[in-house]
Amino acid sequence: MAIRTYIQAITDALDVEMALDDSVFILGEDVGKRGGVFSATAGLIEKYGEERVLDTPLSESAIVGVAIGASMAGLKPVAEIQFADFIFPAYNQIVSEAARIRYRSNNDWNCPVTIRAPYGGGVHGALYHSQSVEALFYHVPGLKIVTPSTPYEAKGLLIAAIRDPDPVLFLEHKKCYRLVKGEVPDDDYTLPIGKANVKREGDDITVFTYGLMTHYCLEAADVLAKDGISVHLVDLVSIRPMDQQAIVEAAERTGKVLIVHEDNKFGGVGAEISAIIAEECLFSLDAPIRRLCGPEIPAMPFSPPLEKYYLLSASKIAESMRELARY
Amino acid sequence: MPMDEPKGCEDVSEVKMPQLGETVVEGTVGRWLKQIGDPVEKYEALCEVVTDKVNAEIPSDFKGVLTEILVAEGTTVPVGTPICVIQEAAVSSETQAAKQDSPRFSPAVLQLLQKYRLDPALIEGTGINGRITRKDVMDYVEAASKITAVSSTLSENAGGAPAEAAETATGARSGTVQSNGVIPDTTLSVDANQQYPVHSDTVIAVSPVRRTIAKRMLESKQQVPHAWMMVEVDVTALARFRDKAKEEFQRKEGVPLTYLPFFIKAIVESIKEFPILNSSWAEDTIIIKNDINVSIAVAAGDALYVPVIHKADRQSIAGLAHSISELAFKARNGRLTPAEVQGGTFTINNTGAFGSIQSVPIINTPQAAILTVESIVRRPVVIESDAIAIRSIVNLCLSLDHRVLDGLVCGRFMAAVKGRLETMGTQEVNVY
Structure with a gap:
């Protein structure tokens, strides 16, 4: 198996699936000749031609709208939103059309569209290049949302998303693109959407997270391990469907739960996780559920010290873990 | 990865050597203005510090009590070095309260405490x-x-x-x-x-006795098809007679006159009438025993003994009373001989002694039936003239080996026992 970066695994998945299935095509801003702003689609236009790798106008509503139409006509589009921050013009298409068409048409129509969107901060991208958008979508029934944290999962889940008969919002933390490397099989494989992943077993506290924070949490858990505190770490991988069984099992294991996400706390993914735990296993809890999240301010600051303050880090996470372990 | 020292929950706080000036890297403690045990207000001066640039008083960052001086007067330490420890007053009293007065438990802990x-x-x-x-x-x-x-x-x-x-x-x-x-x-x-x-x-x-009981009970319950019936017997006359006779009997005979010998008498006489009750299932044959050897259950400690009144049909009521008394005494004192616990052909168990009014006994194999005598209870009952009277009523329960016995014969047998008991005491009973 080759060692690939996260972004290479994305490209690899697109390549593999386009080679296997003629109905798969890519559309988005600069995805063609420029190979994508993060070069996720680099080399694909050369290989598959401009009919299957479409450079679009700067109109997210059009990108997603066209993708939805094409998918309902039998194609399997992979729409790229250059930055998740720009997805809002397409919100109506995603929520009102893609997520609801199967229900609205009484199962006559479905919408096998995949929407890729790089999200998250830590790249000095400031307000319009750093947002986390998962909480704005995960409320919506009919929409699947995945955010893999490793190259292996990125490839397997992207192929699964393309093959899925319903719309999948595929969120890629942009800081993972080149930071995270790992072994990735060359062939096509899929991973199940809706399954969480226990990254590390432990008995003192349980931590739920996803995306880039998975790596920070692993780092923090390593530090705590040296002090004899063992962390049970769950990477959600899928935000919707959310793996409730895995959440309850992991919460019951230690009774002390910390939820970590970069997105701000209020109404975030952590709110749903803690509600699930409160509903399903209150009597296993040994401490109030904690959430360590981004602050309640409108966006990621541009100033480097403020960006650093805004963002979670392994040491901030370790401190929070330690407090919970001590409780 | 740089990690901060764990902070947060301590109720003691350190005061560090401050940086008094941009280029200052160390300071010397001049004089301690507070001593260990002194209460300290926030911003109150703790000590004097001398650096190569300035002399200054170090204020306390916390309100509390000075509990430890870490740097002696005249000692020079780098900036940032802890110089003393303050026990924060408010926090510490809160901690005490939290610990002693109102322990609160998490749901998980509460559940475990209960479990x-x-x-x-x-x-x-x-x-x-x-x-x-x-x-x-x-x-x-x-x-x-x-x-x-x-x-x-x-x-x-x-x-x-x-x-x-x-x-x-x-x-x-x-x-x-x-x-x-x-x-x-x-x-x-x-x-x-x-x-x-x-x-x-x-x-x-498990004692050897207990093990034997367990084995025999299990065998009987597994191998013998038990059937069960119960009759209600009016023993008012018998009760009156016994009440009248028991004191003299005790005086003359030296043993108490309990109900049991009367019951045994009535049962044994009825067995004479229906000898199939006194039999054994032997696979190809049914053996009707000639002798009527009545096993009686005696509880002693945590074990159950079943001594046998041999040839009970040849004994008078007084004789039965003596036999019961002797066997019970021996059982309770562990003095039963093997002969005294063998050869039983029919078992009578006086469960009424425990206050029971109904029981379903397990047959004492290889016998074909077991009868329990339950508590004698005074109850309002309808008597012949359609009147209601208070009568002494006892239930007799019979478990029977249905391979040997049927409802009909057992019903007749029980009716015979009932008839005998209900006439006992209507005229003078000869206990001898």
């Missing part, structure tokens, strides 16, 4: 402010179960051998049982006087 029936006062909390964590409870339970396991092993080792020896020596079948298996509580409390004695199960070694 294992633990007293939280005996569990040491390692959480913040001495909070008992789920782990604390689990650790406690594990430790306690280890102690229990050890002590039960000890008591088995210690108690097992002598008990066996005593049994072999005396040939006693009871009495050793109780000393044998019960976990002595003292072992627990001696081993761990801080540990709360968990309500663990009591393990009792």
